[in-house]
Amino acid sequence: MTVQKKVPFVTFLTRVRDESVQGPNPYRWEERTSDDYFAGKRVILFSLPGAFTPTCSTYQLPNFEELYDEFEKQGIDAIYCVSVNDAFVMNAWGKSLALQKVELIPDGSGEFTRKMGMLVAKDNLGFGMRSWRYAALINNGVVEQWFEEEGFSDNCETDPYGVSSPQNVLEKLKAAA
Ligand code: BEZ
Numbered sequence: 196m197t198v199q200k201k202v203p204f205v206t207f208l209t210r211v212r213d214e215s216v217q218g219p220n221p222y223r224w225e226e227r228t229s230d231d232y233f234a235g236k237r238v239i240l241f242s243l244p245g246a247f248t249p250t251c252s253t254y255q256l257p258n259f260e261e262l263y264d265e266f267e268k269q270g271i272d273a274i275y276c277v278s279v280n281d282a283f284v285m286n287a288w289g290k291s292l293a294l295q296k297v298e299l300i301p302d303g304s305g306e307f308t309r310k311m312g313m314l315v316a317k318d319n320l321g322f323g324m325r326s327w328r329y330a331a332l333i334n335n336g337v338v339e340q341w342f343e344e345e346g347f348s349d350n351c352e353t354d355p356y357g358v359s360s361p362q363n364v365l366e367k368l369k370a371a372a
Pocket of ligand 1: 244245248249250251252320354
């Protein structure tokens with residue numbers, strides 16, 4: 196779907212490795228804003244219900260990582276995965292998958308997801324508020340293409356996955372080139 200909507204301005208709280216930090220856990224907080232991620236870049240953003248969940252960990256995130264170079268050939272500068280999880284969880288997830296290319300964005304409070312209109316209840320799974328699954332092509336902070344899974348709803352019994360898959364997003368990018 197073609198759209199022209201600006202992404203919300205949000206400050207994300209990330210944890211970055213810093214060898215100058217003493218002790219066994221050399222990380223510090225670093226604030227990164229929407230502008231840091233989106234200004235002056237043509238990127239793919241995708242969002243999912245949670246770190247470490249099966250479809251996200253087995254297919255969606257690893258497949259975006261595998262296809263990263265193909266996206267680059269289509270003029271994509273970065274691929275971001277955002278989830279309503281805190282920075283500790285997102286870092287641990289990235290480490291567990293040995294991610295090198297896709298960047299993880301922790302939206303722990305759900306502010307970005309809420310302002311994107313994508314926050315849903317997942318209390319049926321004991322998750323609380325999480326993101327509906329979607330992907331987007333975002334150019335200089337403006338959403339240009341939108342890939343949202345069908346059936347946006349609270350406490351959805353199913354977990355639709357197809358439209359926001361890397362294979363589908365890449366195919367649509369190639370078709371539009
Ligand atoms: C999955 O990615 O498979 C998943 C996501 C949310 C809830 C349950 C499973």
